[in-house]
Amino acid sequence: MAAKLKKGDKVVVLAGKDKGKEGSISSVNPSAGKAVVEGINMAVRHTKQSQASQGGRIPQAMPIQLSNLALVDSKGKPTRVGFRMEDGVKVRFAKTTGETV
Numbered sequence: 671m672a673a674k675l676k677k678g679d680k681v682v683v684l685a686g687k688d689k690g691k692e693g694s695i696s697s698v699n700p701s702a703g704k705a706v707v708e709g710i711n712m713a714v715r716h717t718k719q720s721q722a723s724q725g726g727r728i729p730q731a732m733p734i735q736l737s738n739l740a741l742v743d744s745k746g747k748p749t750r751v752g753f754r755m756e757d758g759v760k761v762r763f764a765k766t767t768g769e770t771v
Contacts, residue, residue: 672753672760672762673698673700674736674741674751674762675695675698675705675736675739675741675751676695676698677695677696677697677698678694678695679694679695679741679771680692680693680694680741680742681693681694681695681705681707681739681740681741681742682739682740682742682748683707683710683734683738683739684738684739684740684748685738686711686734686738687711688710688711688734691709691710692742693707693708693709693710694707694708695707695708695739696708696731698736699733702733703735703736703737704733704734704735704736705733705734705736705739706731706732706733706734707731707734707739708731709731710731710734711731711732711733711734712729712730712731712732713729713730713732714727714728714729714730715727715728715729715730716728741764741771743764743766743767743769744764744767744769745766745767747766749764749765749766749767750764750765750766751763751764751765751771752764752765756770
């Protein structure tokens with residue numbers, strides 16, 4: 671199945687503690703159905719100091735369910751993603767505006 675949301679897409683959170691916040695996707699795990707969005711779903715991780723890095727409490731973005739994310743269209747509104755063929759190539763498009771993503 672084709673991916674509706676990909677790395678680098680700008681998305682808005684539809685549900686959860688960060689509802690309404692926007693960010694860009696930094697990684698996607700399709701088998702788990704989750705994505706990591708920069709600055710969203712932050713958790714504090716306690717790390718031990720090593721020669722490479724300073725230890726302490728480090729905030730880290732945790733994965734969020736793909737169903738709780740929506741792509742942001744050119745007008746800044748959340749939209750669903752559809753697929754269509756253009757010149758023999760399958761492309762994604764925003765359902766609200768009809769523009770290709």
